[in-house]
Amino acid sequence: xxxxxxxxxxxxxxxxxxxxxxxxxxxxxxxxxxxxxxxxxxxxxxxxxxxxxxxxxxxxxxxxxxxxxxxxxxxxxxxxxxxxxxxxxxxxxxxxxxxxxxxxxxxxxxxxxxxxxxxxxxxxxxxxxxxxxxxxxxxxxxxxxxxxxxxx
Amino acid sequence: xxxxxxxxxxxxxxxxxxxxxxxxxxxxxxxxxxxxxxxxxxxxxxxxxxxxxxxxxxxxxxxxxxxxxxxxxxxxxxxxxxxxxxxxxxxxxxxxxxxxxxxxxxxxxxxxxxxxxxxxxxxxxxxxxxxxxxxxxxxxxxxxxxxxxxxxxxxxxxxxxxxxxxxxxxxxxxxxxxxxxxxxx
Numbered sequence: 001x002x003x004x005x006x007x008x009x010x011x012x013x014x015x016x017x018x019x020x021x022x023x024x025x026x027x028x029x030x031x032x033x034x035x036x037x038x039x040x041x042x043x044x045x046x047x048x049x050x051x052x053x054x055x056x057x058x059x060x061x062x063x064x065x066x067x068x069x070x071x072x073x074x075x076x077x078x079x080x081x082x083x084x085x086x087x088x089x090x091x092x093x094x095x096x097x098x099x100x101x102x103x104x105x106x107x108x109x110x111x112x113x114x115x116x117x118x119x120x121x122x123x124x125x126x127x128x129x130x131x132x133x134x135x136x137x138x139x140x141x142x143x144x145x146x147x148x149x150x151x152x
Numbered sequence: 153x154x155x156x157x158x159x160x161x162x163x164x165x166x167x168x169x170x171x172x173x174x175x176x177x178x179x180x181x182x183x184x185x186x187x188x189x190x191x192x193x194x195x196x197x198x199x200x201x202x203x204x205x206x207x208x209x210x211x212x213x214x215x216x217x218x219x220x221x222x223x224x225x226x227x228x229x230x231x232x233x234x235x236x237x238x239x240x241x242x243x244x245x246x247x248x249x250x251x252x253x254x255x256x257x258x259x260x261x262x263x264x265x266x267x268x269x270x271x272x273x274x275x276x277x278x279x280x281x282x283x284x285x286x287x288x289x290x291x292x293x294x295x296x297x298x299x300x301x302x303x304x305x306x307x308x309x310x311x312x313x314x315x316x317x318x319x320x321x322x323x324x325x326x327x328x329x330x331x332x333x334x335x336x337x
Contacts, residue, residue, distance in 0.1 A: 008322065011321070011322045011325045011326065012318055012321060012322055014297075048325075048328075048329050048332065051274065051278060051332055052278070052297065052328070054271070054274065054275060054278070055275065055278055055279065055282070055298070056275045056279060057190075057193065057194075058193065058199045060185070060186060060189040060193075060199070060202070060203055060206075061199075061203060064185050064186075064189065064203055064206070064207075065178075065181050065182045065185050067203070067207060068181050068185060068206070068207045068210045068211070069177070069178050069181055071207055071211055072177065072210070072211055072214045
């Protein structure tokens with residue numbers, strides 16, 4: 001193994017030989033035993049890793065778990081999920097839908113409802129032309145008149 | 153707490169949580185809060201911010217528990233690492249970067265304290281150099297070197313291929329090595 005490749009692997013897998021992939025570990029050990037140059041590279045990398053490991057770290061507070069679980073019981077969070085829980089329970093009682101299917105199904109139903117409303121309102125009398133309305137009214141009066149005359 | 157929950161795998165706990173088993177949520181938080189705090193601390197370099205982010209992530213999990221899709225068969229920790237990392241990145245984008253060296257205490261030349269101060273100075277420099285790395289390199293280094301995750305898992309969390317992750321790790325370490333050699337030795 002040449003020193004360039006060795007250096008690359010050192011950066012990638014570190015100085016702990018157990019972390020090296022099995023496929024190259026044995027070649028690496030043999031090369032290391034026979035080369036003072038590679039041993040020097042290994043020592044230099046070890047020094048670098050010790051500096052990295054010396055990075056500052058602060059342990060979390062002892063009550064972190066308690067803090068998180070307490071916050072999850074806050075009323076705003078409970079209320080925000082209650083409707084969803086209610087619906088999921090409702091559906092879970094009788095039949096089961098996978099969650100995405102349920103979501104897609106309900107979205108489609110709402111969309112169909114909205115489209116229905118839009119079509120319904122747009123084709124109502126509000127969209128009729130004034131001339132058309134007048135003609136319809138005359139037709140109606142004519143019919144009503146005839147039927148009245150007919151009765152008499 | 154229900155002792156049987158301790159023997160359950162994370163994904164089984166999530167299913168319990170979806171069935172409103174609050175004890176299962178407590179078990180999951182207890183099991184993983186320290187691990188996710190660790191990566192948050194590495195990315196935010198602030199204890200209180202890291203704790204806030206971990207809390208926020210778990211609350212999101214609780215709040216949106218019904219949206220967890222078991223069909224995708226994602227490992228819980230991989231998925232949750234992604235959630236936490238994204239929250240940290242958002243947090244860092246919102247928060248103005250604080251120059252670490254300006255925040256450091258002035259070096260006191262009293263005898264006997266020099267070694268300690270030198271260590272502290274090295275830590276501050278190291279942190280600064282890590283923070284100055286490009287985001288992905290920093291993430292790769294933190295996940296693989298400090299959190300001891302496998303290359304495969306780290307690549308999955310970042311959303312890249314293993315080869316690309318290895319390249320990020322090598323570039324990060326090479327940069328750090330050069331800068332540390334220049335400033336510390």
